[in-house]
C-alpha cells in the first residue's frame with residue numbers, strides 16, 4: 001500500500017480532519033515540493049519559527065491537524081497540477097501527490113500491462129523521448145506501450161538491449177543525449193505536419209471542454225458560476241461552428257464533471273483536430289465564496305490564454321492556436337490583455353492535438369462579471385473562438401486580419 005493509499009484509505013481528507021493520515025498528507029506534499037507551513041523540512045530541522053510542539057509559525061497548526069495553512073498548501077498543489085483547487089484531498093489529488101514524489105532514476109520503470117506506472121518520473125521520461133522524436137504523443141505520465149516503444153527505439157539507437165526497461169543505464173543514456181540534442185524540434189515538426197494534414201481536409205472536429213460542472217461550480221463571483229458561464233459559451237460556440245461545417249463535441253452537459261483525463265480521452269475517441277478548454281478566472285482568496293459582499297475591490301480582470309509548454313518543450317501549433325484565440329477575443333470583446341502563456345497543466349499536457357485553455361475574464365471583477373452576464377457579450381466571445389478555429393485551419397496565404405473574419409451567425413434560440 002502506497003502512502004497515498006494510506007491517506008485515502010478512509011475517504012477524502014479535508015479541513016477539520018486530524019490524525020496520522022494528516023501527517024502522511026503533509027509528508028506527501030513536502031516530497032512533492034510544496035511549501036507546507038508548520039511542517040518539518042525533510043531531514044528533521046524545523047523551519048524558522050516552528051515550535052518544539054510542532055505548531056506552525058502562527059502557532060495554530062499541529063502536524064496531525066488539517067487546518068487552514070495545510071488547506072492552502074493543498075490548493076496550491078492542485079492549482080499547479082491543473083486539478084480542481086478545492087483544498088480537499090480526494091482520489092485525483094491523492095493520485096497526483098503519489099506521482100509527484102518520483103524523480104527520473106528513483107526507480108526502475110517498465111511497462112506493466114494492466115497496472116501502468118505513473119508519476120513525475122514518467123512525465124520526465126516522456127518529455128525527453130518527445131524532444132528526441134521517439135514519442136509521437138503528448139505526455140500523459142503513464143508508462144504505456146507507446147512509451148515502451150519509444151524507450152526501445154532509444155535503446156536500439158544506443159546499441160543496448162532493447163528491453164524497454166528504464167534502469168540506471170538508460171537514464172544515463174538519456175542524460176548524455178540531453179546535452180547534445182536541442183529539445184522540442186522533432187515534436188514541433190510532427191505537430192506542424194499533423195496540422196498541415198488537417199488543413200487539406202474539410203470537416204474538422206473541435207473538442208470543447210467547458211471546465212468544471214456537476215458538483216463543481218468552479219470560480220464564483222457577482223452571482224455567476226464559472227461552470228454555467230463556460231457551458232453557455234461552449235453551446236454558443238457549438239452553434240457557430242456547426243453552422244460552418246465544423247463538428248463540435250462538448251465534453252459535458254450541465255450535470256457532468258469530466259476530469260481533464262476524461263476530456264483528453266474523448267478528444268482521442270472523436271478524432272478531434274483541436275481542443276478548446278474554457279474557463280473563467282477568479283481571485284483565489286474568494287474561491288468558494290458566493291457572497292459578493294466578501295469580494296475585495298480588485299484590479300484583476302481580463303483574458304489570458306494558455307498552450308502546452310514546460311521547461312524543455314512546448315507545442316508550437318498549440319501556441320499558434322492560442323495566439324489566434326487570444327487576438328480574436330481581444331479584438332471582439334475589449335477584455336483586458338493578460339497575454340498568452342505556456343502552462344504544463346493537465347488538459348494541455350494530456351491532449352495530443354493542439355490545445356488551448358482560455359480564461360475569459362474574472363468573475364471577481366465587477367467589470368468582467370457585468371460583461372459575462374450579458375448574452376450579447378457571450379456571443380462575441382463565441383464568435384471570437386469560432387474565428388480563431390477557422391483561421392487555424394486556413395493556409396497562411398488565405399488568412400485574414402484579426403477581428404475581420406465573418407462568422408456564420410448561430411440559429412437563435
Ligand SMILES: [Zn+2]
Pocket residue numbers: 211212218219226278279280
Ligand atoms: Zn476554471
